[in-house]
Amino acid sequence: MGEKMRAVDIKGGTGPATSLFISDAIPKPTAGTGQAVVKIKAFGLNRMDLLQREGMYPVPPQGGKILGVEFSGHIESLGDGVKEGFKIGDAVFGLAYGGAYAEYIAVSTHMLLHKPEHLSWEEAAGIPEVWITATQAMYPVGEFTKGKSILWHAGASSVSIAGIQLSKAAGASAIYVTAGSQEKIDFCVKELGATAGFNYKTQDWAKEILKATNGQGVDLVIDFVGQSYFQGNLDVAARDGHIVNLGFMSGTKLPAGVDIGAFIRKRLRYEGSSLRSRDPDYQGRLRDKLEEYMPQFQDGTFKVYVEKVMPWEKVVEAHQLMETNATKGKIICTIS
Template structure:
């Protein structure tokens, strides 16, 4: 058995650099710790955190390897001591890891694996874990969503929001709003996914439009990945006793002058920052168990899995460049053959 494996690394000092620095090379093959499985990877999904980590702007948890990637699909090659989740060698699985998915093999806690349904492709499965778990966490564990509440998903055509819109719909949201940067993306969110309405942040004042659409009430839950540029708008659009869940800062973390925080008191707004990757395995396992309940709805297509592009992992530079364009609707997936 080989003692090495291929993986994607960066040739920039410190592992930080542009997409063009990424390349496939040989590294020592991973070995399982207690409770871990070794999975031979068929496909892995790209996430915006990968871009941030590549450029040195993501707080990587201490247990994460330097290899990028947190979600994958593949087959179990071996099981370490202490694996008690009912898996066996040869099982087709998909799962979530702290890192290391841009590689031929990954060592991952068996608590974070799921059996891959036969009707779900390797490519689709590789794009499920981070996306659907993050949306579930933002809605329920952090945002306290309940049937009948209204919700706003920023970056509506992003993979997390695509999942979140669908979860909001089956969860009984009264209204589902989105923001996006093109009419094509808005039409996708409304006509394909079932959002109530969408607003183009490039051409419209989205907070004013949502207030009009809700007769001034606003929305009960806001899920935001944008950060500084949307901070005031989120406060304006949040309903009384509303919750704003902050998951990212694509526009930066420094607030512009003149931001009015009066709504925190006036409307009793709760602002919650959260992340998934820094959580412990037991927390993530609860979310994995929730994800498992969605599998029948993936099978009957009540919940749809959207893959925008599939590229061989030899084209990892192109894959990262595609994500940087911010034009995709759904996941960008790389396959390993």
């Protein structure tokens, strides 16, 4: 029998947060061609983990059953044909198709980055998924260019926190957000530099954004909510606007009476996208873009916002915390 390792498993294969447990009987991965085995120090939680745990996420074939796509740690071993510049012992962080809730992960070296000394293990583990997702939504999908305006829904979510910072650095003419509390809106505006924010619980955010833009709307909308925001997104999109949908937190079935006239009247594009289903070459190009950001993490232009760090023995509580939708930034688990 091969070596075993500890990893987070799910009782019954799928279930609520309380079904998570740490198993010590998971086969330890070995490095294939082009891969490194990384001994994980920390991993980041993402909303897709909650969906996958409940059997509601289309996991790509190479993803496996172990949750988690972003991590930091040391390279323990290398396979043949790996990317130049990596050696055993290197401190790295990266993105995987799955398997990060574990002591060890086998991952393509093309999806690894060297961890800068100024970033903690916890900060590094919270970068790959969210910053690459935000980059993908803005650029290859959303076709953002300097001077465009942008709306980030779920403004205090990790992806939007990254997106607001990217938008500001890239010269957006205005950055709007929606969020569910004044505290989150103040964070997005005062801490991150968004232009204005709107409370979806107490305001008609679509009407308020149209008012703020003198009826012009916004050029690019990044949405994670789906059904309940569909009409509002059509209403606030500017002429020739682009709506990028990354999730369906409110569901996928539209109610009767939705008016799609804006598609033609305003020449809109509504485009869905995901990162995890993309091929390695596509993900690799985004990884290279992330590497270009490293100096901005060092000079303080970009910041990693970590809401809470928990030992992985508390992974149940970590998932339950994410389910509250009360956090601002990443939830990170550490492995000792």
